[in-house]
Amino acid sequence: MAEIKTVDENNFEREVLKDGIPTLVDFWTPTCLPCKTLAVVLEKFSQTAEGKLKVVRIDAQACAGLASRLGVRGVPTLMLFHQGKVLGTRTGFLLPHELRKWISSLVTL
Numbered sequence: 001m002a003e004i005k006t007v008d009e010n011n012f013e014r015e016v017l018k019d020g021i022p023t024l025v026d027f028w029t030p031t032c033l034p035c036k037t038l039a040v041v042l043e044k045f046s047q048t049a050e051g052k053l054k055v056v057r058i059d060a061q062a063c064a065g066l067a068s069r070l071g072v073r074g075v076p077t078l079m080l081f082h083q084g085k086v087l088g089t090r091t092g093f094l095l096p097h098e099l100r101k102w103i104s105s106l107v108t109l
Contacts (some may be wrong), residue, residue: 004039004046006058015056022082022107023054027060027072034093035076041096047088052109080106 007015007025016023026042028035046055049073058077060067070079071089078094080087080103087106094102103109 003055003056005057008063012058012066013076015054016081019054019086021051022080022084022087024053024055024103025076025079026055026057026077027061027067027070027079028057029061029075034077037105038093041094041099045096045099049103049109053103053107078102081106082107 004026005015016025020021024042026035026038028039040058042055046053046078049055058066060072060077070086072079074091076093077091078099079089088102100109
């Protein structure tokens with residue numbers, strides 16, 4: 001089963017930018033209710049995408065500098081990275097079918 005790993009400034013480059021697999025980054029905060037709901041959706045999604053896409057989480061409050069550098073202005077924000085580049089960004093809650101459609105428009109799963 002795929003585990004959603006927590007990433008911060010110390011391991012962002014290794015886990016997201018330099019990893020060979022497309023990586024979906026979930027920017028969240030502990031007080032954000034939509035973030036908690038999205039976390040459940042992402043957990044299930046990560047299981048179906050295992051081996052094709054990695055899902056990681058970044059606490060935007062604890063990693064405010066990183067979130068700011070990446071242009072995160074609200075949470076939840078999802079960013080899809082591949083080969084060191086941002087392929088797409090979405091802010092707000094996504095239903096499972098919306099998430100799959102958005103990801104599929106950017107990479108082949």
